Structures are given as C-alpha cells and as structure tokens.
Amino acid sequence: MKKPLTIWAVGGDLRQARLARLLQADEHLVHIYGLENAPELPRPCETGLDGVARADCVVLPVPVRGEGGFLNAPLCPRRLELSRILDALPPKGVVCAGQVDGALRAMAQERGLALHDYLAREELAVANAVPTVEGALQLAMEALPVTLHGSRTLVLGYGRLGRLLSHRLAALGAAVSVSARSWADLAWIEAYGYTGLFTDGLDGHLAGYDLVVNTIPAPVLGEERLKQLSPSCLVLDLASRPGGVDRAAAGQLGVKVVWALALPGRTAPETAARAIRDAVYHILQEQGV
C-alpha cells in the first residue's frame, strides 16, 4: 500500500468519525463528508463532493443504506441520496461500503463502480467478534448479582462468537458448557477444556446455570426450554434479528433476557473502527493500490 493515499470518509456514525481519525493518524490525506455533527473530527467536513472523483479510496458507512433508502448519515443535517453519492464517486478509485444489498450493487454497476463490502470479509467478522464478546461480558457483569468467576455458564453455538466467548468466560473463572451440533465441534469444545452438549439434546440439561448466552440465529430458546432455566438465570441473546429467544414467553415466565445488538460500535467504538480500517487496508492491498 502506497502512502499517503487520498481517502474520503462519507456519511456514517461515530465509528466513521473515529475511522477518519485513524486514517489521518496513518498519514493519509483524509476528506470527510456528511459527518457535520460528529465531535472531535480530525478536520472540517467538506461542503461538497467535488473532489471525491480524485480519491484513491472512498469509505461509505456500515450499513451503507439508512432509513428511506438514503445514505446512512445520522450525523449529517441533510439527507444524502445514495444515487447522487454514487454519481460523484471515482470509477477508478476503490469504493468500500458495509452491508451492500443487491439494489445498491446494481446501482453501482450501472455507474461502472465496484463496491467492496468490507462487512462481508471474514477477517472483519472475526475482528468484530472480539469487541462483541467483550461487550457481552460487560453486559453480563452489569446484570448478574454474582461474579462470572465461579458462575455456571452455558454458551449456545460454537461459531465465531461462541468460540471467543467460551474462551473469555473460562479465562475469568466461569464453569463453561457449550452446545454445538457436530461431534467435531464437541471435540474442539473439549480440546479447549469446556463441557460439550448437543444443541438438539439440550432439553433436560438447562437447569443450574447462572448465565445462558445465545449466539445461534435461530429460535433455540422457546417457551419449553425457558421453563427449564433456574429462576435467577440471566439470558443474553447475541443473535442478530430476530434473535434466538422467545421474548414474549420469557416475559410471561419472568426470565430476564438482555438482547445485545450492535455491541462492537456501542461498547468499544475505537476497536470497531480499527477493525474497519484494517479491512479497508486489506481491500486496498488486494486491489494493488
């Protein structure tokens, strides 16, 4: 990657503002557009998109599309139409955006632009799991009357979140059980020293936990299973919409559920911004910039 590059950060929330700061700290020539209400910007916002056509790289926010089909730009006093933004972008520059949908991709192709979706990159998903998992620990500590040390915890799912979460919980002194769906995953769970359970066979094994954390994006904690939990058990749901817990049933049963969404940006925005920066750099390297 050559240095310095001319990089535009367009739209987005506080993470985008932090990203702009990080890019400037790496000595790139940073331009900012559509973040007028962000505090501590590294430099003033541009008043127009005139110069963006000469950028080496443009970073659009995650998610790139906000309400009503406009650019996601909650810190901008104006509404920014996605089509106008795309019209201004440099055909030769590298355009990065988070969570690109099919319609937007089509709009970009019409204009001869290649949109690189950094949120689709595996390394960003892994890097985001780190602040997600630590945010989950924070929420659990806040909500539990006992320490995680010495607590009995159950993690549902052994994907990215489940792996790191079980590692951190065990490190803090919790007794960790993890559910998964294959013998191979159960072998991994035991190789790391946790107790393995089959997700399909959880019924009858749900009592006695202080904390159950769901990472599976499927309805795994329905009424029947919620009934089996200990009365003081806290349920933390990390699965994205619609989550994995029957919230209505939980409410009726008096089970305390915390639904934790968008943790990286909320609990560790600087770490989240660094992860996006790294993914953007990887894209630039792959594009030979």
Place this chain on the structure above:
Amino acid sequence: MKKPLTIWAVGGDLRQARLARLLQADEHLVHIYGLENAPELPRPCETGLDGVARADCVVLPVPVRGEGGFLNAPLCPRRLELSRILDALPPKGVVCAGQVDGALRAMAQERGLALHDYLAREELAVANAVPTVEGALQLAMEALPVTLHGSRTLVLGYGRLGRLLSHRLAALGAAVSVSARSWADLAWIEAYGYTGLFTDGLDGHLAGYDLVVNTIPAPVLGEERLKQLSPSCLVLDLASRPGGVDRAAAGQLGVKVVWALALPGRTAPETAARAIRDAVYHILQEQGV
C-alpha cells in the same frame, strides 16, 4: 458445625438481606431484625430483640457502626442504638460483626461479649478481592472505547487486588505490566507472565497505557506522574479512602479518573454475601459451634 443453628441477622443493607436468605437456604433457623425495607426477605422482620438471647449466632453488618454512632441499618425505619443491641445479645452465643472499632470492642467486653470481626479475616479479604477485581473489569469496559483485549494496561501494586487483577486482565488478552516494590514481587510478576516495574521507578515509564489501575493506598499518582500518561488513558482507582490519585490535578489535566469504592457490594452483591456467610461459618467452626 451443627445444623440447624438459630441465627439472627441484625441491621445492615441488601447484602445482609441476601445473607439471611443464604443462611435460610442452608436450613438454619433465621431471624431478621432491622431490615424492614429490604425487598425479598426470606421471612418477616422480628418486632423486637426478645429472642436474640437464645441465638447460637448473631450477625451484625459491615460496617457495624453507621452514622452518628448508631447501628448501620439503612433499611430500618428506626434508629437502633448500638448499646441497646449489645445489651440484648447472648453472652454465650457467637457474635459476628464487620469492621469493629476499639470503642465498640470495649462496649462488648463490658457486657462479657466476644465480638468476632469477620472483615478482619484474611480469607474474607481474599474472597472480596474476587468481586472487586471483576467489578473493576466491568468499570474499565464501560469507560474505555477500546477492548481490554489488546489494550496496554498497568496495575499499580501486587497485593491481593493486584494479583487477581493482573491475572484477569491477562486472561482477557491485555498486555499487563505490574508495579511492585521488591525483587521478590517482581519475580512473582514475571513467573505469572506479566512485565514487572518498580513502583519507585515508574517515572518515565507511564506513557503508552490505555488503562492504569491503582491498588496502592498511598498517593502514587500525583501531578507529575499524571502528566506523563497518554491523553486517552483511563485511570481506575481501587484504593480505599483517600485513594491514590491526586484528583484535583487529574481534573486540571483532563485525565479521566474513575474512583471505584465498595465494588463487591455494588457489582456482585450475591457473591459478596456468600463470602460473609463463609467467614461466619469459619468463625462458628473455630468456636466449636
């Protein structure tokens, strides 16, 4: 220890109420006095101290002395005079209290009572360090824009709190430096895999940290040292009054300081109550009850 014992829980805050619940869960005959406003009591409060003379054990709160020299009983609508409480206590029973001062000890001796100070017991101090340290992690996670994972942290002091805190921080993936005052402590610090520094030689080595946690009850972070911290560094002070940080200087310098007091009761009251229960049981065992 025989079972069931007749145990009175007198005065105190929510921890005392939880303690009463734990004792009852262990199948002791529990009487409660002076906790009228506590939620979820395991049984109604006594209206008087008549039966207390027949108790095997009486547990007074920590600290036993509240404002104005009365019993520490914030959940009781009446003021309870310590002298009257002591008058009612059983000379043969085991009386436990937290943080007993000389005047109170003299008052007890006049009445032929032996007061056992559970807060003076080393095992309770260690057991309390567990929720204190986890509460400190929680506060740090809440205040930091970065994850503890990957952060550079400095722990001042390698006593009870310093040892457990450095263990937990390292377990979460922080790079941990610890300051201490002896070669032997530095050898322990390195045997556990942290970087050791002499507390007296910290000057010039304070930049570059994301988090500094003080556990030393002495003025270790004065103006000169605060100036050396990185602008974004968070300081967490776990030392009891008056703390170890020059708060006025920190305010002027713009250093963010979180002063964390009474963490066990605040962040993990159930764990804190269990630690008191265990200490009371140890006293009873030693007294041959």
Place this chain on the structure above:
Amino acid sequence: MKKPLTIWAVGGDLRQARLARLLQADEHLVHIYGLENAPELPRPCETGLDGVARADCVVLPVPVRGEGGFLNAPLCPRRLELSRILDALPPKGVVCAGQVDGALRAMAQERGLALHDYLAREELAVANAVPTVEGALQLAMEALPVTLHGSRTLVLGYGRLGRLLSHRLAALGAAVSVSARSWADLAWIEAYGYTGLFTDGLDGHLAGYDLVVNTIPAPVLGEERLKQLSPSCLVLDLASRPGGVDRAAAGQLGVKVVWALALPGRTAPETAARAIRDAVYHILQEQGV
C-alpha cells in the same frame, strides 16, 4: 447405543489392547484376536475367528494395513492375511478400521461389508490433536535448555495442531507468534492474543526464536529460512511424512531438528485409545446400533 454389545478387537498394537480394556470397562462383551503378546489384556485372546460373525461391532487397528499387505498386528506371533479376516467378518455388523485405502475398501465391498474409517472422522482428528500437542510440549521441554515460560516461540500453520499448540504455549507463558495464509486466520490468531505472521512473508522474521514448531505438511523450512534462525533455536516438526523441514540442510547448518511422528500413541496411549473408543461409539450411534 444399546448395552452390552459384542465387540471384537482384532490386531493392532498397545493402543488396541487399551481400547479392548476401555470397551470392557464400559461393560461390553469383548473378544480379542491377534494381540497375544500384549501385556495386561482384559481377557485371553481368541484362538480363532469363529465367533466374529455374530459380533455387533469389529474394530480393526490403525493403520489397518501393516507391512506386506497383512493386517497390522505387531503383537500377534502369526501373520494375519487381510482377505481372510474380511472373509470372517459379519455382513450386518459394524466394521471399523483406521486409515482404509482404496484397495481394502474394494475388498470389503466385494464381501458386502461397509468399512467405517474412524481415522477419517473430524472429531477423531481433533481429539488426536490434544495428545499430539501435549507430546510436542513434552519434546520441546526435553530438548530446550530454557523453559517454555518466557521463551519466544513460532508456530507455523494455524490448523488443528497450530490452534491447540499456540493455546497451550501461551498458557505456559511463552510469547507466541503464529504464521498463517489468510487475513481471516490472522484475525483469529490476534483474537486469541498471539502475534500473526503471513507464512509467505516469513523471510526476515525468523531470527530471535527459541523454538519453531512446524505443523504444515509442505516444505516451509528450506535452507534459506533455516539459515535465518538463531543458533540456539530448536525446530520441532509435527508434519507427517515427508515433513516440512529440509533435514539435510539443517544437518549441515547445525540446526537442531526434532521430528515428532505418531505422538498420540507414543506419549499418551491411553488418551489416544479413548479417542478411538469415542469415534467407534459415534459410528455405532450413527448406524443405529
């Protein structure tokens, strides 16, 4: 899985003898054939294969094929022809074997037998990684004049062995670097707290290590790279034949190389036998036995 099952253990080495003991300890009806010279057999060897046709399950060794195409049965005083063994096996029973080659699979099909290769199962590969990695620690401790605690170690490859090995090394207090080939793996490596390196970019980054462990089954440590190692660096090669280290070059350069093969059976035969037992049980469950 029903109990008790009639299970035959046929051929193999000490692991197979231990496996027979484990199966008997689980209250199965165990028959042993071709292990005459093994110590501590749970029951005497059968003199013939007459009863095997009524077995619910037959376990052949790993590897099933020994020298000269006979059954791998080093503890049997006679040579056992694979074709004759197969002739005797029960068509309805579950036949398990380790490392089944194409010729053997064809021979089995001719006889209407389904051979289940337990070594091909992912969970056994993971379970075997546990004793392999611990055996590697043992060999490194034996060969190094320094403790792993405080040592600088480099693990080449982040597959099964690399993941568990880096976890154990870090747990013992080593400074751990790991090489991998993708940004995603590097994100995992950092999420677990190790330092990540690209395998392709190792040149120029190989000095300063006390220990380098190769887990990649490809020639990654050729002469040019071996030259860059520190003079006292130990190289441990866990890759199966032909290994990943240019042994001739290492010899000329005076680099100490330990080539560690078949570690599970050598350093933790009981753990290795348990892993096979579990895989056999999984096969039986899947076959509805």
Place this chain on the structure above:
Amino acid sequence: MKKPLTIWAVGGDLRQARLARLLQADEHLVHIYGLENAPELPRPCETGLDGVARADCVVLPVPVRGEGGFLNAPLCPRRLELSRILDALPPKGVVCAGQVDGALRAMAQERGLALHDYLAREELAVANAVPTVEGALQLAMEALPVTLHGSRTLVLGYGRLGRLLSHRLAALGAAVSVSARSWADLAWIEAYGYTGLFTDGLDGHLAGYDLVVNTIPAPVLGEERLKQLSPSCLVLDLASRPGGVDRAAAGQLGVKVVWALALPGRTAPETAARAIRDAVYHILQEQGV
C-alpha cells in the same frame, strides 16, 4: 550497576559455566577458575587465583560446599580447598555463594569477607520455582499414559511451587485440586479457580486422581494415604530431602512415585543460570557496585 565489572566465576557445574557465558554476554570482564572440564566456556580457565583479589565480584557455586568440605567443583580436575579459596578473595569485593552454612560463614568472617548467599534470596527462590514447575510438568507428561489435559490432578501445598504448578496445570486443561492449611490459602485457591482441600482432611478424598504432586517438605503421603490412591495414579514428589512420600510403602503398594530433585538445573539449566545472574546483579546493586 556500573559496567564493565571484573567478575570471577569459581568452581561449580554446568550452571556456573552458563553463568560465566551470560556475564560475558553482558560485557563484563569474566575470569573463570576451576571449570576446566566444562564445554563451551566463553574463555579459558585461569591457572591460578592471583588476579581474584582485584575482582569487583566473585561468584562461588551453589551449593558452595561439595563433598569432603572442598569447594563444589565437579568440573575441575583438582580438589580445591575452601579455606584457600577464601584466603585469596578480595576483602572489598562482593562475594556471592549459594547455600552458605554456618561454618563457612564463620571462616569468611575471620578473613573479613562478607558472603552474600544468593540462594537465600526470595526472588531467586521464586525464579527457580518457574523451571522447577515446568520440569515437573515434563516428568508428569513422560510418566503418564494420559494427557494432563483432561486429567484430575491434586497438588499438595500452596507455597511457591504449589501456586505456580496449579496455574500451569489448569492452563494445560487439567482439573486441579490443591490442598492447603488455612482458610486464607483456600480462598486464594478458589480465587484462581481451583478446588481447595484442607491438607489435614485429605483422608477419604484421595481416590480418583491421575496425578498427585507433593510440594510439602513433610511426611504427608504415608502408607494409609497411599492406599487410598487410584491404582493408576502417579505421585510426583517435589519436596527436597527427605521428601514427603513414604517410598517404602509406595513400593510395597505398587504406587508409582517419581522423586524430582534439582529440577531447574536438570531440565532448564539456561533459565536456572539466568536466575542466578539476576540475583547476583541485585546483590551488586544493593552493595552500591
């Protein structure tokens, strides 16, 4: 500490030779005496002690006294009388030695010499615990047919060795129980996540372990307790002479016992030499050299 110092290394075994190398690597002027048969000396041995009177520091071995009251110098072809060595030493220099007995101290005082016993320094005892504990892991791995991962282990004693050993065993995935004698130590044991037992109350709780490691220099494992161990349990005795295990009874009962003495020098001589070097430097600093 000024540099370079003139330092003499006199007598001793391979550790002393390594120490001489380390001191030279730190750019001190090193003289060696009485190590003629050591390989890889950083420079030739002196033929006499003439120059030693001008040394800033003289390092004698650990233990300083060998068989027959001579200097401990197994790599020297001649016997070296301690009195003659002491006669030659510089009254103003700093003389360091390991394991100084009363008679030797008196001999030194007659000559106006101050002997600094580095083995008596707490930081060296802690630093030596690191290779001792890792050596114990190595011996256990070599002798056990199962991995430490997943094994049930009991550590007797929670002093220096017990603390580090339980930490390393847990890190490798063993289930760790530790015995100690005070409630405070049991609180520490639980704060680190292990299971605590009273040493006095071990009877009836000794079955079911794969490994028992004794660190207590007292007869804790007599016949009655050895009888309670599981048949396959390995006992590792780290206590110095006479050890804590009734070896005769163990032999009769068929309990496998490994008595591990002098582990640092045997299993990690370089680490052991570094620990002595550091202790010598600390002495020099304290003496204002």
